[in-house]
Amino acid sequence: MPHDHHDHDDDHALLPPDPALRVKALETLLTRKGLIDPAALDEIIETYAHKVGPRNGAQVVAKAWSDPAFKERLLDDATSVCADLGFYGRQGEHLVAVENTAEQHNIVVCTLCSCYPWPLLGIPPGWYKSDAYRARVVREPRAVLADFGVQLPDGQAVRVWDSTAEIRYLVIPQRPEGTDGLDEAALADLVTRDSMIGCGLANTP
Amino acid sequence: MTQAPQPVFEAPWHAQAFALAVHLNEKGAFAWPDWAEVFGVVLAEHGLTKELDGGDDYFLAWIDALERICTRKNLAEAEALAGLKAQWERAYLNTPHGDPVRIDAG
Numbered sequence: 001m002p003h004d005h006h007d008h009d010d011d012h013a014l015l016p017p018d019p020a021l022r023v024k025a026l027e028t029l030l031t032r033k034g035l036i037d038p039a040a041l042d043e044i045i046e047t048y049a050h051k052v053g054p055r056n057g058a059q060v061v062a063k064a065w066s067d068p069a070f071k072e073r074l075l076d077d078a079t080s081v082c083a084d085l086g087f088y089g090r091q092g093e094h095l096v097a098v099e100n101t102a103e104q105h106n107i108v109v110c111t112l113c114s115c116y117p118w119p120l121l122g123i124p125p126g127w128y129k130s131d132a133y134r135a136r137v138v139r140e141p142r143a144v145l146a147d148f149g150v151q152l153p154d155g156q157a158v159r160v161w162d163s164t165a166e167i168r169y170l171v172i173p174q175r176p177e178g179t180d181g182l183d184e185a186a187l188a189d190l191v192t193r194d195s196m197i198g199c200g201l202a203n204t205p
Numbered sequence: 206m207t208q209a210p211q212p213v214f215e216a217p218w219h220a221q222a223f224a225l226a227v228h229l230n231e232k233g234a235f236a237w238p239d240w241a242e243v244f245g246v247v248l249a250e251h252g253l254t255k256e257l258d259g260g261d262d263y264f265l266a267w268i269d270a271l272e273r274i275c276t277r278k279n280l281a282e283a284e285a286l287a288g289l290k291a292q293w294e295r296a297y298l299n300t301p302h303g304d305p306v307r308i309d310a311g
Contacts, residue, residue, distance in 0.1 A: 011301065011302060012297065012298050012299065012300055012301060012302055013297045013298075013300045013301070013302055013303075013304065013306050014297070014302075015294065015297045015298060016218065016297065017216075017218065019218055019222075019261075019264065019265055019268050020216075020217070020218035020221075021290045021293050021294055022268050022272070022286070022290055023218050023221045023222050023225065023268060024221075024289070024290070024293045025286045025287075025288075025289035025290040025293060026225060026268075026271060026272065026275065026281060026286060027221065027225060028289050028293070028308070029281050029282075029285050029286060029289055030225070030229070030275070030280065030281060032310075033280070033281075035229070035232065035234060035280055036225070036228050036229065036232065037228070040228050040231075041221065041224040041225065041228055042224075044223075044224040044227050044228055045214070045220045045221070045223070045224045048213055048214075048220075048223070049212075049213050049214060049220065053213075090227060090231075091237070112241060112242075112245035112248075113241055113244045113245045113248055114263070115241060122213060123213045123214070123223070125259075126215075126258065126259035126260050126263070127259055128259065129257075129259035129263045130256075130257060130258050130259035130263075131252050131256045131257040131258075131259075132256060132258075133259070164238075164241070165237050165238040165240070165241035165242075166238065
């Protein structure tokens with residue numbers, strides 16, 4: 001094994017990057033003051049790393065595609081409808097569902113920071129948090145969509161929804177052609193994360 | 206699903222910083238809109254000098270915002286944080302590789 005270190009790097013524990021040390025300092029101080037519980041931090045990380053993700057939102061969309069009455073209720077009051085399905089809690093308190101139609105395509109951003117419907121989609125991807133997306137999608141949504149490989153018909157308007165700490169949006173993508181016989185589980189497999197942000201379309205079977 | 210799932214958090218400290226804000230909010234240390242406001246301001250400040258890519262730089266802003274909101278609300282003191290950070294750094298450098306890294310209880 002190549003071994004060309006000139007100092008004693010191998011002898012001590014690997015020094016974490018500077019921001020990691022800042023987080024450790026915060027965690028230590030707040031724990032000592034009794035303001036936080038380290039076990040709760042682990043639980044939060046476990047939840048978002050492994051349990052909550054866009055499959056939740058996909059179930060909601062598939063149900064909306066399959067059941068017109070459900071879709072009406074979802075469009076009317078997404079917060080309580082999603083809560084009934086067990087999708088509620090952090091950053092899901094005020095959910096609004098917006099439906100893509102032949103006339104209008106919806107796309108979601110948070111220009112302030114990175115507000116996002118966690119219970120339905122999990123933690124946002126890096127690009128959602130980037131300056132490039134946050135600034136550009138408002139100015140030129142069609143160009144951003146093109147970057148995602150989405151070309152909309154000229155007659156389809158694009159509406160950009162700016163999330164806030166109070167309101168989070170879920171896009172209900174258009175149901176793809178050729179899915180008439182599919183059940184909810186099969187439909188949910190076609191619903192991508194990006195399609196629920198409005199940066200993509202649902203997959204075709 | 207044809208794409209391999211991406212890790213939700215690219216680095217452990219991203220996850221730890223994220224969890225700290227969520228947990229503090231749930232413990233009532235601050236309301237989420239207060240957090241979003243401070244974080245939004247920090248993101249805007251950071252974005253003045255470079256275009257943020259939503260990765261490390263996003264979570265660096267997250268940590269700046271955490272420190273700012275915690276000091277403003279008197280949950281944490283800047284000096285205490287600096288001292289603990291230095292203690293952790295020394296602990297890593299002085300702990301034999303493979304041993305658990307600890308600092309003395311304050």
